Amino acid sequence: TVGKTITCKAAVAWEAGKPLSIEDIEVGAPKAHEVRIQIYYTGVCHTDAYTLSGKDPEGAFPVVLGHEGAGIVESVGEGVTNVKPGDHVVALYTPECRECKFCKSGKTNLCGKIRATQGKGVMPDGTSRFKCKGKDLLHFMGCSTFSQYTVVADISVVALTDKAPMDRTCLLGCGITTGYGAAVVTAGVEKGSNVAIFGAGCVGLSVIQGAVKNGAGRIIVVDVNSKKEEWAKKFGATEFINPTTIDKPIQEYLVDITDGGLDYTFDCTGNVGVMRAALEACHKGWGESIVIGVAAAGQEISTRPFQLVTGRVWKGCAFGGIKGRTQLPDLVDDYLTGKLKVDEFITHRKNLNGINEAFDVMHEGDCIRCVVDM
Ligand code: NAD
Ligand code: AHE
Ligand code: ZN
Numbered sequence: 001t002v003g004k005t006i007t008c009k010a011a012v013a014w015e016a017g018k019p020l021s022i023e024d025i026e027v028g029a030p031k032a033h034e035v036r037i038q039i040y041y042t043g044v045c046h047t048d049a050y051t052l053s054g055k056d057p058e059g060a061f062p063v064v065l066g067h068e069g070a071g072i073v074e075s076v077g078e079g080v081t082n083v084k085p086g087d088h089v090v091a092l093y094t095p096e097c098r099e100c101k102f103c104k105s106g107k108t109n110l111c112g113k114i115r116a117t118q119g120k121g122v123m124p125d126g127t128s129r130f131k132c133k134g135k136d137l138l139h140f141m142g143c144s145t146f147s148q149y150t151v152v153a154d155i156s157v158v159a160l161t162d163k164a165p166m167d168r169t170c171l172l173g174c175g176i177t178t179g180y181g182a183a184v185v186t187a188g189v190e191k192g193s194n195v196a197i198f199g200a201g202c203v204g205l206s207v208i209q210g211a212v213k214n215g216a217g218r219i220i221v222v223d224v225n226s227k228k229e230e231w232a233k234k235f236g237a238t239e240f241i242n243p244t245t246i247d248k249p250i251q252e253y254l255v256d257i258t259d260g261g262l263d264y265t266f267d268c269t270g271n272v273g274v275m276r277a278a279l280e281a282c283h284k285g286w287g288e289s290i291v292i293g294v295a296a297a298g299q300e301i302s303t304r305p306f307q308l309v310t311g312r313v314w315k316g317c318a319f320g321g322i323k324g325r326t327q328l329p330d331l332v333d334d335y336l337t338g339k340l341k342v343d344e345f346i347t348h349r350k351n352l353n354g355i356n357e358a359f360d361v362m363h364e365g366d367c368i369r370c371v372v373d374m
Contacts, residue, residue: 002075002085003029006036009374010147011355012132014062016054019356020146025064025137027149028129030077035157036129037089039374041170042145043068044358046201046270047294051140052359055296058119063138064130067093068174069145070166071374073157080154082325087159088166090173092324093118093141095155109185109323114153118142124153143173146355148374158325164332167371168342171202172331174319175369176342179206179268180331181320182290184214187264191215194258197237198278199268200228202345202369203292205235207266209341212236218258222250225365235341243277251280258283265289272299279303282312291316345369 006027011020030036045068051059073087083089097103097113114124121138122128129151130137130144144150160169179202183189195216197207200223211219212235220239221232229240243250255261261283267275270293279289280303289312291301301314308314322328334340348370350358358370 005029006074006149008148009352010064010130010132011066011352012062012137013052013065016052016059016061020052020065022353022355023132025147026131027147027151028131030075030080030129030151031123031125032078033080033154034077034123034151035080035083035154036074036076036149036151037071037091037157038074038149039069039071039145039147041070041167041374042066042372043171043173043175043369044355044362044372045174046362047174049359049362050270050294050296057297060121060138062132062135063121063140064144064147064150065140066145066147067091067141067143068170069143069150070170070173074149076154082154083157083159088162088164088169089157089159090169090324090328091143091145091150091152092156092158093143093174094319094324095142095153096323096325097155109319109321111155113155114142123151145173148352155325158328160329160332161336164336167373168335168346169332170371171342171345171369172328172335175202176206176340176345177322177328177331178292178320179203180210180213180340181322182266182292182317183207183210186315186317186321187266187288187290189214189216189264192217193263194218194220195264195266196220196222196254196262196278196281197266197268198222198274199293200232201268204266204268205231205345205368207268207292208232208235208237220254220262227365231368234344249277251277254281260284261287263287267291267293269293270295272301275301276303279312279314280307285311287311288313288315346371349373
């Protein structure tokens with residue numbers, strides 16, 4: 001199949017707000033500095049649902065969604081040196097070119113090299129590798145893992161040991177890495193510090209995992225779904241609060257029970273009201289709040305500037321601040337040596353034909369991650 005178009009199944013999002021439809025699509029051969037991957041497993045992240053809903057200002061259709069995928073390299077284009085056919089890989093929506101201003105800054109995991117075309121849903125040369133019924137389909141987040149074959153830029157892929165099962169490593173492509181990195185890398189939670197985590201989905205539970213690893217003191221989880229208490233405690237939370245059951249604003253409550261506020265807070269909900277509460281629950285003088293959740297087009301955050309004047313810090317991160325090509329292999333080692341939980345996040349499994357049910361279970365509230373067998 002090297003150099004030839006491959007026909008395979010993919011879940012296509014024809015328009016916003018409609019279920020995905022399983023289609024035969026044509027996947028073009030990888031051009032220079034591109035990699036064609038046979039996707040074996042993909043997770044479904046809340047962000048896929050967000051873009052499908054039509055609320056993502058960058059969302060465009062028709063598109064092949066999915067950004068939490070693992071597979072095996074089928075073929076590579078000219079000039080690709082970091083992976084080869086047969087390598088087990090994870091796709092990276094935060095690429096790492098190691099040459100751009102961002103990559104060389106040492107201050108961020110964001111990479112500027114292909115962000116413009118990635119946001120438009122095309123490959124770096126401005127064209128698509130996907131066709132269906134004679135029409136071009138757009139790529140998504142530089143990954144498009146809801147297809148049995150996909151093409152990504154070489155800087156958007158990392159090879160991982162084949163000792164790690166792909167139905168687990170796929171989750172390192174977004175949710176688990178995002179939460180863990182937010183605690184360990186972006187916040188740099190210190191031993192004994194108190195943290196609050198808003199939203200106990202895959203991302204929030206993984207923030208707990210990072211906070212535990214760094215030796216946090218109190219780990220307070222806030223979620224409107226009381227069923228998440230058991231999950232939060234399983235991952236190491238010391239306390240759980242359902243904010244709908246208390247009679248004052250959650251930030252006031254948290255400040256009261258923590259002698260002035262938290263050292264670190266994390267928004268893992270995407271709700272701008274929650275983001276404000278998370279910032280205002282921080283301790284005066286030094287508390288830091290990390291925004292991880294993705295909010296819909298038009299949504300804005302606000303607080304009294306006094307909150308910042310008095311030393312609270314508002315920041316955020318994508319992919320936890322983790323550099324995928326450099327750091328994911330270490331996370332996989334941690335998984336294989338029992339230091340990083342991954343299996344525990346998988347509550348549901350579906351086949352490609354049942355991928356819409358993965359979105360249904362996400363909205364029902366009992367799903368942490370659904371892994372789709374492609
Ligand atoms: P999820 O839907 O599995 O979990 C969200 C949790 O938040 C649920 O348990 C829900 O009950 C809870 N919640 C909702 N409203 C709440 C409220 N008002 N107060 C407290 N809890 C509330 O989602 P996920 O896959 O874990 O993703 C979480 C968020 O992070 C999403 O917005 C997603 O788009 C975003 N995300 C961002 C990045 C990044 O790189 N920045 C990466 C992955 C996901
Ligand atoms: N297109 C959205 C932005 C969505 C967003 O912030 N995405 C995160 C990853 S979420 C993964 O589940 C991200 O990587 N952000 C950095 C970037 O460069 O996109 C919008 O609102 O426009
Ligand atoms: Zn995601």
